Amino acid sequence: xxxxxxxxxxxxxxxxxxxxxxxxxxxxxxxxxxxxxxxxxxxxxxxxxxxxxxxxxxxxxxxxxxxxxxxxxxxxxxxxxxxxxxxxxxxxxxxxxxxxxxxxxxxxxxxxxxxxxxxxxxxxxxxxxxxxxxxxxxxxxxxxxxxxxxxxxxxxxxxxxxxxxxxxxxxxxxxxxxxxxxxxxxxxxxxxxxxxxxxxxxxxxxxxxxxxxxxxxxxxxxxxxxxxxxxxxxxxxxxxxxxxxxxxxxxxxxxxxxxxxxxxxxxxxxxxxxxxxxxxxxxxxxxxxxxxxxxxxxxxxxxxxxxxxxxxxxxxxxxxxxxxxxxxxxxxxxxxxxxxxxxxxxxxxxxxxxxxxxxxxxxxxxxxxxxxxxxxxxxxxxxxxxxxxxxxxxx
Amino acid sequence: xxxxxxxxxxxxxxxxxxxxxxxxxxxxxxxxxxxxxxxxxxxxxxxxxxxxxxxxxxxxxxxxxxxxxxxxxxxxxxxxxxxxxxxxxxxxxxxxxxxxxxxxxxxxxxxxxxxxxxxxxxxxxxxxxxxxxxxxxxxxxxxxxxxxxxxxxxxxxxxxxxxxxxxxxxxxxxxxxxxxxxxxxxxxxxxxxxxxxxxxxxxxxxxxxxxxxxxxxxxxxxxxxxxxxxxxxxxxxxxxxxxxxxxxxxxxxxxxxxxxxxxxxxxxxxxxxxxxxxxxxxxxxxxxxxxxxxxxxxxxxxxxxxxxxxxxxxxxxxxxxxxxxxxxxxxxxxxxxxxxxxx
Amino acid sequence: xxxxxxxxxxxxxxxxxxxxxxxxxxxxxxxxxxxxxxxxxxxxxxxxxxxxxxxxxxxxxxxxxxxxxxxxxxxxxxxxxxxxxxxxxxxxxxxxxxxxxxxxxxxxxxxxxxxxxxxxxxxxxxxxxxxxxxxxxxxxxxxxxxxxxxxxxxxxxxxxxxxxxxxxxxxxxxxxxxxxxxxxxxxxxxxxxxxxxxxxxxxxxxxxxxxxxxxxxxxxxxxxxxxxxxxxxxxxxxxxxxxxxxxxxxx
Numbered sequence: 001x002x003x004x005x006x007x008x009x010x011x012x013x014x015x016x017x018x019x020x021x022x023x024x025x026x027x028x029x030x031x032x033x034x035x036x037x038x039x040x041x042x043x044x045x046x047x048x049x050x051x052x053x054x055x056x057x058x059x060x061x062x063x064x065x066x067x068x069x070x071x072x073x074x075x076x077x078x079x080x081x082x083x084x085x086x087x088x089x090x091x092x093x094x095x096x097x098x099x100x101x102x103x104x105x106x107x108x109x110x111x112x113x114x115x116x117x118x119x120x121x122x123x124x125x126x127x128x129x130x131x132x133x134x135x136x137x138x139x140x141x142x143x144x145x146x147x148x149x150x151x152x153x154x155x156x157x158x159x160x161x162x163x164x165x166x167x168x169x170x171x172x173x174x175x176x177x178x179x180x181x182x183x184x185x186x187x188x189x190x191x192x193x194x195x196x197x198x199x200x201x202x203x204x205x206x207x208x209x210x211x212x213x214x215x216x217x218x219x220x221x222x223x224x225x226x227x228x229x230x231x232x233x234x235x236x237x238x239x240x241x242x243x244x245x246x247x248x249x250x251x252x253x254x255x256x257x258x259x260x261x262x263x264x265x266x267x268x269x270x271x272x273x274x275x276x277x278x279x280x281x282x283x284x285x286x287x288x289x290x291x292x293x294x295x296x297x298x299x300x301x302x303x304x305x306x307x308x309x310x311x312x313x314x315x316x317x318x319x320x321x322x323x324x325x326x327x328x329x330x331x332x333x334x335x336x337x338x339x340x341x342x343x344x345x346x347x348x349x350x351x352x353x354x355x356x357x358x359x360x361x362x363x364x365x366x367x368x369x370x371x372x373x374x375x376x377x378x379x380x381x382x383x384x385x386x387x388x389x390x391x392x393x394x395x
Numbered sequence: 396x397x398x399x400x401x402x403x404x405x406x407x408x409x410x411x412x413x414x415x416x417x418x419x420x421x422x423x424x425x426x427x428x429x430x431x432x433x434x435x436x437x438x439x440x441x442x443x444x445x446x447x448x449x450x451x452x453x454x455x456x457x458x459x460x461x462x463x464x465x466x467x468x469x470x471x472x473x474x475x476x477x478x479x480x481x482x483x484x485x486x487x488x489x490x491x492x493x494x495x496x497x498x499x500x501x502x503x504x505x506x507x508x509x510x511x512x513x514x515x516x517x518x519x520x521x522x523x524x525x526x527x528x529x530x531x532x533x534x535x536x537x538x539x540x541x542x543x544x545x546x547x548x549x550x551x552x553x554x555x556x557x558x559x560x561x562x563x564x565x566x567x568x569x570x571x572x573x574x575x576x577x578x579x580x581x582x583x584x585x586x587x588x589x590x591x592x593x594x595x596x597x598x599x600x601x602x603x604x605x606x607x608x609x610x611x612x613x614x615x616x617x618x619x620x621x622x623x624x625x626x627x628x629x630x631x632x633x634x635x636x637x638x639x640x641x642x643x644x645x646x647x648x649x650x651x652x653x654x655x656x657x658x659x660x661x662x663x664x665x666x667x668x669x670x671x672x673x674x675x676x677x678x679x680x681x682x683x684x685x686x687x688x689x690x691x692x693x694x695x696x697x698x699x700x701x702x703x704x705x706x707x708x709x710x711x712x713x714x715x716x717x718x719x720x721x722x723x724x725x726x727x728x729x730x731x732x733x734x735x736x737x738x
Numbered sequence: 739x740x741x742x743x744x745x746x747x748x749x750x751x752x753x754x755x756x757x758x759x760x761x762x763x764x765x766x767x768x769x770x771x772x773x774x775x776x777x778x779x780x781x782x783x784x785x786x787x788x789x790x791x792x793x794x795x796x797x798x799x800x801x802x803x804x805x806x807x808x809x810x811x812x813x814x815x816x817x818x819x820x821x822x823x824x825x826x827x828x829x830x831x832x833x834x835x836x837x838x839x840x841x842x843x844x845x846x847x848x849x850x851x852x853x854x855x856x857x858x859x860x861x862x863x864x865x866x867x868x869x870x871x872x873x874x875x876x877x878x879x880x881x882x883x884x885x886x887x888x889x890x891x892x893x894x895x896x897x898x899x900x901x902x903x904x905x906x907x908x909x910x911x912x913x914x915x916x917x918x919x920x921x922x923x924x925x926x927x928x929x930x931x932x933x934x935x936x937x938x939x940x941x942x943x944x945x946x947x948x949x950x951x952x953x954x955x956x957x958x959x960x961x962x963x964x965x966x967x968x969x970x971x972x973x974x975x976x977x978x979x980x981x982x983x984x985x986x987x988x989x
Contacts, residue, residue, distance in 0.1 A: 003856055069527045120722060123430055123526055127673045128722055131715040143708030220842055221853035227839055230830040238840050239814035241848040248851055342546045353538030360532040
């Protein structure tokens with residue numbers, strides 16, 4: 001279907017169901033129940049799932065396929081956000097102007113940075129991208145203040161031209177009148193589901209971007225990118241010039257990042273320089289690795305996983321912990337809470353760091369590999385069972 | 396002229412820190428072939444060694460002095476640090492005052508220990524893995540170390556003073572024959588610079604004049620051959636990792652009075668130190684030192700008002716700009732060896 | 739006039755004169771072996787032919803065009819393919835993908851951005867790759883991970899990948915180094931078959947005299963960076979100079 005084989009079509013359908021059904025699927029617990037804190041069906045959280053999913057899918061096209069580890073992709077994220085907010089300021093709040101511009105400017109930036117950085121490989125490439133991203137970040141904070149509004153961050157003011165702004169037009173980001181921050185709620189029994197326009201906008205784009213990634217992975221171009229990662233020498237001695245291939249991958253992944261940054265500004269009409277900091281680049285690396293580098297679904301899983309647990313872990317506090325462990329004797333309860341305490345709330349980053357190390361050490365293939373291992377374990381057990389079943393009658 | 400000297404001096408202390416961290420980074424890379432993103436965290440831990448020692452030294456017990464009263468008329472509670480009670484008030488006070496330099500002794504065994512644990516417990520398993528994996532696992536470790544420090548010491552910077560005797564400033568201008576108060580330079584920064592020079596000199600002398608160092612240098616140049624000679628190079632490299640950790644730690648200890656230590660100072664320095672290593676040439680010790688000072692001084696020149704008005708924003712990007720230019724024109728850095736990390 | 743003409747090539751590394759006054763002419767549709775003791779400059783010469791090294795002096799002409807100063811991928815596109823001493827294949831890819839890549843390189847040149855269509859829908863490429871795998875007797879290994887193959891299979895795959903590009907000149911760098919006797923003989927048979935059946939010129943650098951005399955119909959002996967003799971295999975066998983060069987090494 002749509003130029004995909006059966007397996008990819010199945011994967012695409014799963015992603016579509018997850019994306020479209022998220023407001024229901026992520027809210028499995030009734031609002032009043034104690035478990036409601038584990039729900040994730042809030043618009044802003046779901047938006048982050050989709051946006052970081054797009055960011056990670058794009059990053060994976062570069063890192064997963066070619067093996068070039070960029071530490072500077074946050075720069076493109078920031079460029080995308082600034083582009084969209086500028087379109088709000090100059091034209092109007094319709095996101096249709098800003099998003100294509102976000103993709104285009106991020107693409108141009110990626111072309112420039114990639115052209116220079118790809119003259120080197122390995123660690124040198126990583127350092128070059130890092131240097132460019134830090135330069136952009138520092139400039140956005142200082143001399144480029146007229147464009148970026150420095151530390152305050154770029155936002156829309158009433159005196160901005162907004163030349164296309166109609167009389168009845170919404171005063172918030174929208175797509176031809178479909179206002180992003182509006183939601184409709186559905187109450188069913190103890191459950192409440194929120195269907196947010198902005199989320200669905202992101203989800204549809206996520207699906208499109210995922211589909212595009214499938215096509216790239218299965219194309220001759222995708223195979224060439226994997227060939228670069230596998231053996232650059234053979235590549236050159238097969239008459240292929242690795243550099244334009246890698247550059248194309250870099251630009252494509254930069255455009256994905258620009259789109260993700262643009263969507264951030266489409267959900268919340270703000271753009272700040274901190275989005276360009278190298279720790280933000282580190283985050284997308286993390287998502288990709290955690291999910292499974294070089295796999296299609298991995299980056300989406302990784303992005304969802306990290307954003308979900310970031311949200312949950314940050315919300316848990318000692319009182320909640322005491323609630324959970326109240327069945328334990330007092331001294332033990334305090335001790336358990338004491339042990340867990342550093343990892344929750346503001347300690348989320350500690351948990352994340354440990355998780356990250358564990359994944360790199362024990363599960364280099366990420367969640368996808370973990371899933372495959374479990375599947376293998378189950379199927380091999382089944383095989384054993386059937387083997388013994390077959391041999392028994394013979395005896 | 397005096398302005399230029401002032402900028403050079405201002406660049407020296409930052410340059411010293413860059414040089415010390417980069418020296419360890421490049422040492423680890425040259426010996427073990429590992430790209431260590433957790434090296435900045437070692438610098439940060441060093442700084443917090445100083446914080447810890449000065450806190451330990453000021454642990455006090457409370458006594459009630461009936462002869463004095465506080466403003467509410469209650470008997471005054473007097474806090475006396477234990478060290479005052481044990482060593483006498485005078486010696487005790489100077490112990491607290493000199494906490495930061497004392498931390499040098501305190502931090503060396505700790506840093507070497509941390510280095511050993513890191514190498515044996517984690518890095519060892521990554522020798523054969525890709526550089527990307529090494530970067531990622533040490534990056535994860537850096538996050539963990541940084542968050543642990545944040546958990547125990549809080550997110551705010553902790554001011555840690557230099558000894559009173561060294562807190563003043565030195566009028567360098569008068570020394571050179573300029574007018575008074577043109578080139579003022581804090582004593583502690585001067586101390587930092589000389590201390591760094593001493594540590595760098597120590598590391599170089601160690602590598603140059605001891606048999607141990609000779610083997611390590613030979614191993615850096617050609618690991619396989621040295622291995623074939625039946626020399627256990629791995630154990631020596633482990634020790635070098637400990638030494639590199641100690642160098643970064645010492646850089647951090649002495650930096651504490653210059654910038655109040657906070658949990659993310661390691662990451663801030665790490666990125667720049669990596670740039671320094673690459674500019675100097677991966678695996679080149681003199682390159683790391685030279686590039687460290689060069690970039691430190693360049694950064695301080697770029698922040699002069701005259702330069703900034705000519706090229707706005709240059710102070711923010713100068714280091715990265717230099718790094719990009721050097722990487723593109725001299726891919727091996729200023730003093731890099733051939734074939735290091737080249738595919 | 740040969741298909742490959744090497745004239746007065748010299749190359750110096752610091753104090754070492756690795757090659758000097760190398761003249762060599764490889765005639766079309768021959769198997770030309772370049773032999774010589776260790777350190778004679780065989781590998782240096784080969785690297786000068788494929789663009790990895792640029793000689794200090796002299797010229798290297800392929801089919802009337804100079805290869806000097808061109809990048810390895812450009813020289814490859816001119817029609818020179820190289821087989822390495824240790825097989826260089828795309829270890830992370832499947833055998834079929836390994837074979838498809840040179841087919842794409844032949845059809846589309848050094849770069850083409852076709853990022854949307856599915857690679858398995860490129861009928862001509864798939865057919866060609868499958869036929870080549872058939873020729874190499876590895877059609878049954880199509881879906882295998884290239885890294886998990888035996889060394890002999892990797893060697894055959896690499897040769898097949900080079901042939902898929904339909905090169906006019908195939909360069910082989912000690913293709914049987916480190917192989918067991920049986921694998922060596924298989925490789926000799928394969929190369930013989932290629933030389934007989936295809937319109938191709940082969941230049942081979944080799945240490946193993948068994949391989950050289952089984953395959954070559956022209957031999958150049960290289961010693962200390964310069965050609966000693968160039969002759970037919972029968973004459974090389976009895977040549978005292980050649981014996982001296984080799985015995986000198988072993989003595």
